Amino acid sequence: EAQVTQNPRYLITVTGKKLTVTCSQNMNHEYMSWYRQDPGLGLRQIYYSMNVEVTDKGDVPEGYKVSRKEKRNFPLILESPSPNQTSLYFCASRPFLGGSSYEQYFGPGTRLTVT
Amino acid sequence: GENVEQHPSTLSVQEGDSAVIKCTYSDSASNYFPWYKQELGKRPQLIIDIRSNVGEKKDQRIAVTLNKTAKHFSLHITETQPEDSAVYFCAAPHISSGSARQLTFGSGTQLTVLP
Numbered sequence: 001e002a003q004v005t006q007n008p009r010y011l012i013t014v015t016g017k018k019l020t021v022t023c024s025q026n027m028n029h030e031y032m033s034w035y036r037q038d039p040g041l042g043l044r045q046i047y048y049s050m051n052v053e054v055t056d057k058g059d060v061p062e063g064y065k066v067s068r069k070e071k072r073n074f075p076l077i078l079e080s081p082s083p084n085q086t087s088l089y090f091c092a093s094r095p096f097l098g099g100s101s102y103e104q105y106f107g108p109g110t111r112l113t114v115t
Numbered sequence: 116g117e118n119v120e121q122h123p124s125t126l127s128v129q130e131g132d133s134a135v136i137k138c139t140y141s142d143s144a145s146n147y148f149p150w151y152k153q154e155l156g157k158r159p160q161l162i163i164d165i166r167s168n169v170g171e172k173k174d175q176r177i178a179v180t181l182n183k184t185a186k187h188f189s190l191h192i193t194e195t196q197p198e199d200s201a202v203y204f205c206a207a208p209h210i211s212s213g214s215a216r217q218l219t220f221g222s223g224t225q226l227t228v229l230p
Contacts, residue, residue, distance in 0.1 A: 011134065021144070022123065033218075035220075040124070040222060040223075041222060042121070042204060042222040042223045043159070043204060043220040044218045044220070045217055045218070045219070048216070048217060056216070058217060059217075059219070064217075069165060070132055090158060090159070093145065102147050102149065102164070102218070103149065103161045103164070104149075104218065106158040106160070107157050108158055109158055
């Protein structure tokens with residue numbers, strides 16, 4: 001089954017404790033991205049990657065890091081989480097090279113609470 | 116980058132009535148305009164999209180119209196049903212070097228269909 005998976009689905013942590021949210025897709029998509037969703041603000045892009053070893057900042061990259069060592073994985077790293085990073089996080093993927101659709105496939109989401 | 120504004124933020128309609136959600140965008144090079152539906156507790160999913168060479172696209176009870184001159188596009192849902200209740204997001208890409216590198220989302224519309 002074609003899908004995007006994220007882990008963990010729920011996480012409660014404390015300020016300053018490094019954490020990683022994993023994202024994996026099995027559709028051989030070149031493009032992957034991370035969004036955060038906050039009430040009234042919609043989906044805001046954190047980072048995106050157009051292919052292996054190619055990453056770029058989105059609209060709200062401060063406090064986050066990413067890496068793209070393999071095509072299928074795109075982990076989101078919070079080196080020193082703060083309460084303002086409490087949010088619902090979505091990973092997404094889509095084809096980038098070739099194809100006629102920009103349809104993004106979203107993961108199930110990770111609800112992060114930083115106390 | 117791209118700036119996408121979406122209105123209204125909330126919309127309540129009676130079952131069977133029509134619903135219209137509107138979005139404007141800023142990047143005149145944008146060429147693809149998707150609409151995503153997010154049910155409560157679920158991930159966003161694409162429901163319809165339109166490319167800039169088409170003025171209108173219809174899929175059963177949903178349709179999207181595009182006015183490139185005015186830089187706005189709209190989602191129309193006819194004969195609304197309770198299962199249409201969800202948050203709807205519009206989006207538009209930021210085109211750089213001929214590619215859609217980022218997808219910017221509107222802030223979302225909470226549609227409630229009253230029985």
